[in-house]
Amino acid sequence: MADFTLTARQIVLRRMQAADAPVLYAYRSLPEVARYQDWLPHDIDEVQGLSRSQADVEPGTPGTWLQLIIVRREDGEVVGDCGILFPDGARASPELGIALRPDHRSRGYATCATRLMLAYLFDARKVHRVVARTDPRNLPSITVLQRLGMRQEAHLRRSHWHRDQWVDDMIFAMLAEEWERERKRLQAHCENGGV
Numbered sequence: 001m002a003d004f005t006l007t008a009r010q011i012v013l014r015r016m017q018a019a020d021a022p023v024l025y026a027y028r029s030l031p032e033v034a035r036y037q038d039w040l041p042h043d044i045d046e047v048q049g050l051s052r053s054q055a056d057v058e059p060g061t062p063g064t065w066l067q068l069i070i071v072r073r074e075d076g077e078v079v080g081d082c083g084i085l086f087p088d089g090a091r092a093s094p095e096l097g098i099a100l101r102p103d104h105r106s107r108g109y110a111t112c113a114t115r116l117m118l119a120y121l122f123d124a125r126k127v128h129r130v131v132a133r134t135d136p137r138n139l140p141s142i143t144v145l146q147r148l149g150m151r152q153e154a155h156l157r158r159s160h161w162h163r164d165q166w167v168d169d170m171i172f173a174m175l176a177e178e179w180e181r182e183r184k185r186l187q188a189h190c191e192n193g194g195v
């Protein structure tokens with residue numbers, strides 16, 4: 001398995017390991033974390049299966065998620081996870097996802113992890129556009145995306161089938177030229193600002 005890390009001052013994003021499964025399963029099963037997430041693990045075996053399948057994923061492979069663990073650098077504590085979906089189609093826009101452990105919210109970790117994913121996609125992979133989807137009731141998620149300068153492009157009415165009901169879906173996006181304009185502000189915000 002090739003190593004893969006994205007590093008900021010206080011956090012690092014790294015590949016999933018089998019040892020992450022218990023903690024990931026514990027917080028991903030909490031109702032407050034799972035509420036707007038499509039993925040709700042049934043048991044710890046499912047999370048272990050995900051970590052095994054992620055070991056061989058080559059970042060950027062069309063049709064795959066690159067699932068990463070967000071770790072606090074000072075002590076290696078797992079604070080959450082995030083992922084990038086590389087959709088089928090050479091020029092399709094990658095999609096971002098993120099979830100934090102509730103006791104690690106409100107410290108800027110999600111903002112910083114999302115910025116690291118944007119930097120990786122725009123600077124290293126030279127993508128043209130990145131998207132994120134969220135339920136309009138998920139205000140913390142919307143706040144993170146807007147703080148990073150992602151633009152709301154759509155509010156789709158009852159378009160997404162989620163836990164036996166149709167729910168609204170908001171689409172946020174950023175273009176490469178917008179990333180170039182935002183880069184300095186985001187660096188100051190996320191790195192000099194502490195995270």
Ligand SMILES: CC(C)(COP(=O)(O)OP(=O)(O)OC[C@H]1O[C@@H](n2cnc3c(N)ncnc32)[C@H](O)[C@@H]1OP(=O)(O)O)[C@@H](O)C(=O)NCCC(=O)NCCS
Pocket residue numbers: 032033034036037097098099100101104105106107108109110111112133134135138140141144189190191193194195
């Ligand atoms: C969405 C989610 C990841 C957002 O987490 P969050 O804790 O609000 O976001 P951050 O970690 O970036 O923290 C932001 C807070 O840290 C503060 N902060 C401190 N230092 C900061 C810094 N350097 N940069 C940015 N924010 C900073 C911000 O002011 C903000 O404060 P607030 O919570 O009082 O508004 C979280 O709510 C979650 O895991 N939800 C469940 C899963 C989910 O729904 N995911 C989204 C699916 S689309």
